Amino acid sequence: MIVEYIRYRVPDGDEFEASYRRAAAHLARAPQCVDYELSRCVEEPGSYILRITWTSAQDHLEGFRRSALFQDFFAEIRPYVDRIEEMRHYERTPVRGTGASIPSLYEWAGGAEALERLTTRFYELVAEDDLIGPLFKGMDPGHPRYVAMWLSEVFGGPNRYTTERGGYPHMLSMHLDRHITEPMRRRWVVLLMDAADEIGLPGDPEFRAAFAGYIEWGTRIALTNSQPDANPMRDAPVPRWGWGVAPPYQG
Numbered sequence: 001m002i003v004e005y006i007r008y009r010v011p012d013g014d015e016f017e018a019s020y021r022r023a024a025a026h027l028a029r030a031p032q033c034v035d036y037e038l039s040r041c042v043e044e045p046g047s048y049i050l051r052i053t054w055t056s057a058q059d060h061l062e063g064f065r066r067s068a069l070f071q072d073f074f075a076e077i078r079p080y081v082d083r084i085e086e087m088r089h090y091e092r093t094p095v096r097g098t099g100a101s102i103p104s105l106y107e108w109a110g111g112a113e114a115l116e117r118l119t120t121r122f123y124e125l126v127a128e129d130d131l132i133g134p135l136f137k138g139m140d141p142g143h144p145r146y147v148a149m150w151l152s153e154v155f156g157g158p159n160r161y162t163t164e165r166g167g168y169p170h171m172l173s174m175h176l177d178r179h180i181t182e183p184m185r186r187r188w189v190v191l192l193m194d195a196a197d198e199i200g201l202p203g204d205p206e207f208r209a210a211f212a213g214y215i216e217w218g219t220r221i222a223l224t225n226s227q228p229d230a231n232p233m234r235d236a237p238v239p240r241w242g243w244g245v246a247p248p249y250q251g
């Protein structure tokens with residue numbers, strides 16, 4: 001991916017923004033465009049910066065620029081071409097991230113203590129279950145704690161599963177050749193959701209949607225990796241799961 005910055009200084013911001021609103025409709029249909037954003041300077045309202053992320057500089061210059069969409073896009077913004085002060089491509093660097101304005105799922109859930117209460121109750125339910133109980137007959141007594149460590153790391157908490165328990169490769173090795181079936185996977189999900197309700201994990205729609213999204217994803221991967229003919233990735237970081245499209249409602 002590559003980021004293009006275009007800086008403008010224009011005499012009439014309202015007209016300029018109206019042109020860009022129309023031009024953006026063509027940008028939005030371009031398969032080479034990842035996203036875009038036009039920002040207006042607060043201190044100097046005639047100054048604007050347009051940021052466009054392209055799939056690559058080549059896709060921008062040889063794909064979009066030669067497409068019919070570009071003709072339509074350009075027709076809208078042509079009056080402002082001589083108002084451009086900078087138009088260049090920038091490579092992203094590893095220096096990027098998010099701040100703490102939105103709590104992690106780990107924090108929202110109640111931290112390590114809540115996730116450990118969850119897994120403790122979950123494996124009590126599992127032990128009494130006819131379908132999946134037998135899979136866990138010889139389970140390590142520390143198992144609920146280890147799975148809580150895994151979930152903590154996935155949901156944005158400390159990376160203790162990676163540093164203390166062997167990370168993804170260890171988790172994977174525990175699922176290999178377990179022959180998990182779809183009914184077993186479903187039961188695992190249902191019992192976890194029951195445990196979540198019983199121990200009072202936050203029940204707000206945003207949290208539960210993100211939580212259930214990870215559990216659905218993770219159990220499907222566990223099932224696939226547990227088949228005798230599985231060929232899983234042997235090494236990978238522990239996945240990190242966020243809020244997705246619905247961040248928490250914070251009043």
Ligand code: HEM
Pocket residue numbers: 132135136138139140143146147150165170171174175178180184185188214215216217218219222223
């Ligand atoms: C989101 C889904 C899942 C997660 C996050 C998960 C997580 C884990 C982790 C972290 C371990 C290794 C614990 C350790 O460090 O010792 C493990 C082991 C295991 N998992 Fe899963 N798992 C998931 C789904 C499933 C499903 C669907 C099943 C079967 C229905 C299953 C069956 C097992 C079994 C049998 C073990 C070995 C337990 C033992 O003998 O200690 N897992 N799981």
